[in-house]
Amino acid sequence: MGNGSSSLLNAFRQGSPEAFEAAFETLFHQHRLAVYGWILRIVRNPSTAEELTVETFWRIYQARGRFQPERGFEGWARRIATRAAFDWLRTARPETELPAEIPAPATADPAVSAEIRRTIALAFQRLAPKLRIAATLAVIEELPHKDVAEALSISVAAVKLRVFRALRSLRKDLQQQGITP
Amino acid sequence: MNAHDEDRLKKLLQQALPPVEGDPEPGRDLWPAVLRRLNASPAAPPLRFWVWFDGALLAGLAVFAAFVPASIPVFLYYL
Numbered sequence: 001m002g003n004g005s006s007s008l009l010n011a012f013r014q015g016s017p018e019a020f021e022a023a024f025e026t027l028f029h030q031h032r033l034a035v036y037g038w039i040l041r042i043v044r045n046p047s048t049a050e051e052l053t054v055e056t057f058w059r060i061y062q063a064r065g066r067f068q069p070e071r072g073f074e075g076w077a078r079r080i081a082t083r084a085a086f087d088w089l090r091t092a093r094p095e096t097e098l099p100a101e102i103p104a105p106a107t108a109d110p111a112v113s114a115e116i117r118r119t120i121a122l123a124f125q126r127l128a129p130k131l132r133i134a135a136t137l138a139v140i141e142e143l144p145h146k147d148v149a150e151a152l153s154i155s156v157a158a159v160k161l162r163v164f165r166a167l168r169s170l171r172k173d174l175q176q177q178g179i180t181p
Numbered sequence: 182m183n184a185h186d187e188d189r190l191k192k193l194l195q196q197a198l199p200p201v202e203g204d205p206e207p208g209r210d211l212w213p214a215v216l217r218r219l220n221a222s223p224a225a226p227p228l229r230f231w232v233w234f235d236g237a238l239l240a241g242l243a244v245f246a247a248f249v250p251a252s253i254p255v256f257l258y259y260l
Contacts, residue, residue: 054214120197
């Protein structure tokens with residue numbers, strides 16, 4: 001996500017109504033792919049990611065009064081997108097988030113059956129949303145802890161703690177189902 | 182959970198939920214949907230409403246926590 005020119009960001013923050021509307025549209029087209037990709041990595045469902053991208057830009061529009069141009073648009077938009085995805089995760093039922101058949105990754109371990117993959121995915125969906133987001137971004141997507149911390153508005157140490165708690169809970173859940181990781 | 186277990190669990194998790202590859206694109210143009218959302222939604226509630234509501238909620242939680250101190254760790258967990 002680029003940060004856009006300062007005149008564009010200033011127009012978005014405090015321009016005339018016409019300048020603001022134009023700046024908002026430009027920022028949407030500049031950042032829509034990055035916002036969509038970020039949300040998709042969290043919710044893992046393309047149509048939900050599309051809806052949440054729309055929701056994110058609606059929130060960005062509503063929150064323009066709190067935008068600080070000197071801090072850039074990218075991180076701000078990412079935090080709002082993360083919050084929108086978090087709100088969705090809190091209300092979605094785990095079973096509704098998963099596709100009927102989970103595709104095997106390109107480097108699939110033949111010892112891990114589709115049934116085990118589905119069990120693990122469902123156990124992961126049962127984690128508390130704040131643990132899931134941290135683990136999704138830091139463990140599955142392997143993003144730097146610093147980026148995850150910034151998106152979640154928490155410290156790097158808090159990200160590490162949430163990842164640890166997520167893995168510990170996941171392991172416990174799987175063990176209860178007879179799967180020993 | 183030792184480092185080996187943690188590493189094994191991470192690999193299993195990536196098998197179950199593979200990372201999103203590349204730069205995915207939405208399947209449709211989202212700008213018209215953004216415009217519809219902006220036109221359809223009422224403006225955000227005035228700040229005064231939130232200040233009042235937040236204050237009432239906070240006061241309620243404080244009173245509850247005072248009577249049921251065991252709930253404090255639960256509140257902190259969900260923060």
